[in-house]
Amino acid sequence: MGQAGKSGWNKSLLDAAHSQFANVIKYVAGKLGKSVVFLDPKGTSQPCWNCLNKVPKELSD
Known part of the structure; x- marks a missing residue:
C-alpha cells in the first residue's frame, strides 16, 4: 500500500472514530x-x- 493509500485509510479510521465518539456523546x-x-x-x-x-467566538455567542 502506497503513501496515498495509507493516508486515505487513516482518514477513514479517523472519520469512523469521530462518528463513534459523536454517537457516544449523544447517547450519554x-x-x-x-x-x-x-x-x-x-x-x-x-x-x-x-x-x-x-x-474566536465563544459557543454562547
Missing part, C-alpha cells in the same frame, strides 16, 4: 436528559473591530 446526553448540538467550525471566528484580527 440522552440518558442525562440533555441534548447535543454539533457545530460546523467553519466561520466560528470574527474580526475584532479595533485591530481587525480574527477573534
Whole structure:
C-alpha cells in the first residue's frame, strides 16, 4: 500500500472514530436528559473591530 493509500485509510479510521465518539456523546446526553448540538467550525471566528484580527467566538455567542 502506497503513501496515498495509507493516508486515505487513516482518514477513514479517523472519520469512523469521530462518528463513534459523536454517537457516544449523544447517547450519554440522552440518558442525562440533555441534548447535543454539533457545530460546523467553519466561520466560528470574527474580526475584532479595533485591530481587525480574527477573534474566536465563544459557543454562547
